[in-house]
Amino acid sequence: MNKATQWRFELAQRIASAYAAIPAAEVVMIAGSTGRGTADRYSDIEIDVYYAAWPTLAERQAAVAACGGESAEFSTFAESEIELAESMFFNGFYVHTSTFLSQQMEQWVQRVTIDGDPDVEGQMRMNSVRNAVAVTGHEQARRWQQAAQAYPDALVERMLTDNLDFEQFYYLADMVVYRDDTLLLNKTLLQCATQILQALHGLNRVYLPTPDALKWMDETIGVLAIKPEQLGCRLRQMFRVDSAEAVAIMRSLIGETQTLIAQHLPQFDLSRFAASNAQIRQPFDKMP
DSSP: OOHHHHHHHHHHHHHHHHHHHHHTTTEEEEHHHHTOOOOOOOOEEEEEESSSOOOOOHHHHHHHHTTTTEEEEEOOOTTOOOBOOOEEEEEEEEEEEEEHHHHHHHHHHIIIISSSOOOOOHHHHHHHHHOEEEEOHHHHHHHHHHHHTOOOHHHHHHHHHHTTTOHHHHHHHHHHHHHTHHHHHHHHHHHHHHHHHHHHHHTTTTTOOOSSSSHHHHHHHHHSSSTTTTHHHHHHHTTTTTHHHHHHHHHHHHHHHHHHHHHHHHTTTGGGGGHTTTTTOOOSSSOO
């Protein structure tokens, strides 16, 4: 646990204990970078709470008051059908909670770890619970953490199928280089980088930590055993060089990712993407 995590973890324990006092709270966990032990000076605190039944607003307000939170905001079901959340400050330092019914977590466990549903929210919950630290409800938390160790073949198939079509990149590549169309190029490169990271999460059987897997890039890439060499460095470089070199880097990363998939998952049919990835925008210098 690094220095930035230490005081955040102490504060998180105090906050989590206040929520654990709510009668319906079954599992309370310290999540995010504080739970993982990797916080830095810009990190906030995330507390995950799983209830047997929804708490009252008075109970939520009491928990914030008990831990010393200030200027709290309380979400309502008008904003979300499955989640309630609190946002609070401690002398300007931000803390937020994500709270669900325990039965919702059970549904995610079934859909994601058994049925192979690629639902992003479900994957994020699996990733969060797998790396979080339980303050109360340890037995239930351990059961969820054990379930989150599984990563079904059906989900591998979906993560690869959903992320290996790079039609837009190949179609636009030569054009954006010719025009030096920086904004469109960077938008396209970012989309491709997102697809590569999501496909690699599937290949490595690692649940998505965020919707696009872009946050905490070095940490996110670091947990992937199978990946192109120097992936993080090359992604950074791609946004710091001229258009032609950036496109060349992305072409290489796509090709190497496909090669890794062919090596480690030879039964996956990569040929289905050949036609769409072969589409190139053609230049015309003379009237046809």
